[in-house]
Amino acid sequence: MNAAIHLTRSFPVPPEVLFAALVERASEWLGGAGALEAGAPFEAAGPDGVERGMVRKLEAPAKLTLLFEGPPETRAMLVLSGGPAGSELQLIHSGFEDGDARDAHVPRWDERLDRLGAVVA
Numbered sequence: 001m002n003a004a005i006h007l008t009r010s011f012p013v014p015p016e017v018l019f020a021a022l023v024e025r026a027s028e029w030l031g032g033a034g035a036l037e038a039g040a041p042f043e044a045a046g047p048d049g050v051e052r053g054m055v056r057k058l059e060a061p062a063k064l065t066l067l068f069e070g071p072p073e074t075r076a077m078l079v080l081s082g083g084p085a086g087s088e089l090q091l092i093h094s095g096f097e098d099g100d101a102r103d104a105h106v107p108r109w110d111e112r113l114d115r116l117g118a119v120v121a
Contacts (some may be wrong), residue, residue, distance in 0.1 A: 002095070002096075003094075003096040003097070003102035004092055004095075004096065005092070005093040005094075005096075005105060005106055006091070006092055007090070007106075007109055007110070008088060008089070009091075009113050009117070010086065010087070010089075011086050011087045011088075011117060012085060012086040013086050013087060013120045014082060015061040015081065015082050016060075016061040017087075018080055018089065018120060019062070019080055021116060021119045022036070022064055022078065023036045023060075023064070028115060029115040029116040029119050030042070030044045030112060031043070031044050031045025031046075031112075032044050032050070036055045036058065036064070037055060038055055038056075038057060038058040039054070041053070041054055041055075042054070042055055051069070052068075052069045053066050053068040054067045055067075056075070061080060062080050063077065063078065063079050063080070064077070065077050065078075072095055072096070073095060074093060074094065074095035074096060075093070076092070077091070078090070078091050079091075079092070089113070089116075091109060093105060093109065
């Protein structure tokens, strides 16, 4: 039960701008409503309805950790770093029961990160 998603995306904005979009404009890229706050619940749009979870950590401007309710509970870490063309975001979403469960979530994250790109464009 430790299958994980590993994705990397580049964005043409500094980490501070990208982090602000992750947190303050979460409804636009993650779905659900409102901004993300440390220790607060959140909702995300999923293929079968609403996914729920908790914002575990907000470490501006470098890291966001989300816990998704299960079963099983999974953890998504979004780690930001600066680069010559803006920011790089590394996503590690772990805790899936198997590769099939993990693979089912990859298109969802691709779509979310595409929406995030549109938010900061």
